[in-house]
Amino acid sequence: MPFRTPLLASILGLATAGAVLADTNPAVDARQAQFTLYAHNLAVVGSMAQGRMDYDADAAQTAADNLYHLTRHDQGRMWPEGTDNASIEGTRALPGIWEDLDDFTAKFVALQEAAESLQAVAGDGLDALRPAVGQLGAACAACHDANRAER
Amino acid sequence: MQRVAVFVFGLALLAGAGFWWLTRPQGLDDADIATLMALDADPERGAGVFWAGGCAGCHSAPGAEDDDAPVLSGGQRFETEFGVFIAPNISPHPDHGIGTWGRADFANAMMRGISPQGAHYYPAFPYTAYALADLQEIADLQAFIATLPPSDAVAPEHELAFPFTFRRGIGLWKARYLGEDWVLQGDLSPEVERGRHLVEALAHCAECHTPRDSFGGLDRAAWMEGAPNPSGDGRIPGITPGALGWSRQDIALYLESGFTPEFDVAGGSMAAVVRAMARLTPADRDAIAAYLLALE
Structure with a gap:
């Protein structure tokens, strides 16, 4: 009995770890991490555009540069088939993404273009920054609108 | 035996008449209509009502772009546990939209959920909320919608299962849910x-x-x-x-x-x-x- 209890505990522990592992998917983790980094940088230019934070040309340019590069990260391995919210837990990606990959790609290209426009003007003052942030937000929203489930 | 049949028939007739009376479409009262008809409508103020009401969110075509003057062609599908509701064309087109509606028609649709032909609208159209709007806002909103581009699109019928296909029954629903205070x-x-x-x-x-x-x-x-x-x-x-x-x-x-x-x-x-x-x-x-x- 003294031997069996830790054994049982470790079997249970392994089983639990297995269940957790089954719920995570490296591709889903990678794309969610990428979205987190978008938000991390959007927070800077977004807060300035909203008036929550004073405009700072250097900080705005750095965040915009980051967003430019983040949106150049190749997406090829981030969206494997079978990682929609009907197939697995832990994602809000709708199956429609894979039903119309051309549209999904077009929306991503629109995001890349918006990030490029933002990068071009981020250091030119708040009046230049605001519409470019708006355009970037609209590119985010267009895809969330079509391809992301409610929580 | 015959008397029993007559009695049951009479009871059924009474129940039917009672149901018919309870579920009858009831428009705005005469005093409200008189007030409404005397108002000056301003499309600019109506634009404010339009955007606050989010009309374009449901009544523009599926996937339509953001637009200052949206085309309210209808066609978006709303899946519910009662079936699929499909937003109608409310553009000012005379035949396929609401271009020929009078002001009272528009106000009864918005605030009482009744079509110009006197049929109940399904409450997917949120007239229980609009019932709390001001008559002035309703008149202004109609004036603004009249400035938008007409569309000849015809939205498909709602996809509902019996008994929800029976519009008259909405009268009972309205008796319970329409006319609430803030x-x-x-x-x-x-x-x-x-x-x-x-x-x-x-x-x-x-x-x-x-x-x-x-x-x-x-x-x-x-x-x-x-x-x-x-x-x-x-x-x-x-x-x-x-x-x-x-x-x-x-x-x-x-x-x-x-x-x-x-x-x-x-x-x-x-x-x-x-x-x-x-x-x-x-x-x-x-x-x-x-x-x-x-x-x-």
Whole structure:
């Protein structure tokens, strides 16, 4: 009995770890991490555009540069088939993404273009920054609108 | 035996007449119609009502772009547990839209859920909210819609199963759910009162953010506490102070920009709502925030 209890505990522990592992998917983790980094940088230019934070040309340019590069990260391995919210837990990606990959790609290209426009003007003052942030937000929203489930 | 049959027949007739009377479409009363007809309508003010009401969110074509003068061709599908509702064409087209409607027709549709032919509309069209609007707003809104581009699109019929195909029954639903007073009561500041008007009468936020009972009426005891997404995926979040935890500035800026305080970006049905809310005045977005923070 003294031997069996830790054994049982470790079997249970392994089983639990297995269940957790089954719920995570490296591709889903990678794309969610990428979205987190978008938000991390959007927070800077977004807060300035909203008036929550004073405009700072250097900080705005750095965040915009980051967003430019983040949106150049190749997406090829981030969206494997079978990682929609009907197939697995832990994602809000709708199956429609894979039903119309051309549209999904077009929306991503629109995001890349918006990030490029933002990068071009981020250091030119708040009046230049605001519409470019708006355009970037609209590119985010267009895809969330079509391809992301409610929580 | 014959007397029993006559009695049962008579009872059935009475029950039928009672049902018919209870479910009859009831328009605005004569005094309201008289007031309405005497108003001067202003399309510019109507634009404010239009964006606060979010009309374009449901009545523009599926996937339509953000536009100052949206084409209200209809055609968007709304999946519910009662079936699929399809938004109609409310553009000013004379044959396929609402271009020939009189002001009373428009007001009875908006505030009583009755078509110009006297049929009940399904409450997917949130007339229970618009019933709290001002007659002036209704007249102004119609004047604004008349300035939008006409569309000859014909939206498909709703896809409903019996008994929901029986429109007359909506009369019973209305007897229970139409004509409610404001949810937020008490001594309110002018700003919160304005916010209440925007949220409860025009923007009809509760239609998605408040759960429904088994008859599809709003559960006013759980006002804005969040609800299952009618199309089945996930939940519509609660927007009470406790559920949201956002500041007044967070709420107002979200409605303007679509950015949450964490700089996530609104999606789903809320993306269209934000596009409309962005066209309100900053004071109105602040008023909505003040109202939401006054809940509970």
